[in-house]
Amino acid sequence: MTTPLLAELTARAGDLAHPRTGRCVCGTVVTLADRPGATVVRHAATVAKAHDPATDPAALALRLATAARLPDVLLPPLTPAPVTVRGRLVTFWPYGAPVDPDDPDAAPWEAAAVLLARLHRTPPPVPLPAMRGPVKAARAVALLRAADPHPGAAAVLAAWDGLPAWARAEAPAPDPDTLCHGDLHLGQLVRRPAGTGPWLLIDVDDLGMGPAAWDLARPAAWFACGLLPPGQWARFLAAYRAAGGPAVPADGDPWPALDVPARALTVQTAARSLAKAVAAGRPLDEVEESFVDACARMAGLPARSHTNFAK
Missing domain, CATH: 3.30.200.20 (Phosphorylase Kinase; domain 1)
Incomplete structure (x- = not known):
């Protein structure tokens, strides 16, 4: 209609x-x-x-x-x-041609990483407000609180309560001087001219200043939940580092920088999944269950499946 x-x-x-x-x-x-x-x-x-x-x-x-x-x-x-x-x-x-969702092996992880590194190294050309990533996570949790009860909600809310205030949009974020996309996932890349040109980032709704690690948080969360293969995660992280991205150290363990944003994106995804499932009157699918399970583990509660997040 x-x-x-x-x-x-x-x-x-x-x-x-x-x-x-x-x-x-x-x-x-x-x-x-x-x-x-x-x-x-x-x-x-x-x-x-x-x-x-x-x-x-x-x-x-x-x-x-x-x-x-x-x-x-x-x-x-x-x-x-x-x-x-x-x-x-x-x-x-x-119009730009998007990533092909039916060909995950061809996903442009390296291109996404290089674009992020370039963005994070660029001084903002105009004064910008704060990146909106934590605000979107808080909005997802608010929708979950407003939805009808679901057995998985307690674990998601407990994981949310365990995050620092800045990740819940309740305090200013640390490292507020980096230009960030704010909502990075593969659906935010297009090729322009369509199908032949270089990859570019789209959707500026959440663009702003904040911690660069937030832009790596969604692929990090998918990797930690066992949904992004280690090889693809390694390609993404290596390309970001090779391009001089400042969100993580040039070598060594990246998780001290990524842990809080990855946990926040895990909670955001789980909260949205639960709210949508309740509204549709359907059970969670396997991917959605993985995020709820990850929240349970983060909160120290029993979880159905293993994730890479520590208790």
């Missing part, structure tokens, strides 16, 4: 994709996402994104300006400022 917002986004993207007529003659009009926090439409080579209703317009403008000035790391926007469409802030982007 086409909503008024979706219809207007499609029309606005068409105006950019086909400036003379606004009409699509290529047959490529695709809804890439349509959820409360983001609606994304592709019209030919143009993508329009309606951001979360709670998005701060001044912060988004600064994040757009950063992407425009770092085109070797971040996909640059097509327009310099967001517009308002039906009460939502909307930005426009060139």
Whole structure:
């Protein structure tokens, strides 16, 4: 069902994709996402994104300006400022080909690591607010608290309570002077021009200043939970170090730097999984169970399966 917002986004993207007529003659009009926090439409080579209703317009403008000035790391926007469409802030982007989810062996772990290292070494071209990673983790936990009870919730909340205040967005983060993406995963990489150009990072909603280790936390958490093969994790970490990434030491054990962010991302993922499962009235799948089990181990509670997180 086409909503008024979706219809207007499609029309606005068409105006950019086909400036003379606004009409699509290529047959490529695709809804890439349509959820409360983001609606994304592709019209030919143009993508329009309606951001979360709670998005701060001044912060988004600064994040757009950063992407425009770092085109070797971040996909640059097509327009310099967001517009308002039906009460939502909307930005426009060139289409880039995403990572193929059906070919995990070809996942660009090294490219992602090099882009992160480059981002982390770059002084922000404009003043930026704090990276929003901990805020997103706190939001996921708040959704879990508001959901109907689930047997796994106690372990997730106990693991959350064991994190330091900064990782729960209750205090300023340490090392606040590094430019961070804030929500790194393979879905945040595209090739532009589509399929032939270099990999670039997308989605600036959480971009800002903070601890660089947060950007390595999701792959670290997947590795610690036994879901990312050791070889892929080793490739990612080695490429980040070789590119001079500052989040971890150049050699030796990376976990003292990664442990807290990886635990926070584990809790965030588990909390979202539980909230979605409760809302859908379904059991957790195997991957979701792995994250809940990891939270149990972090909290010193019995867990169904082994993870690399210590009690």
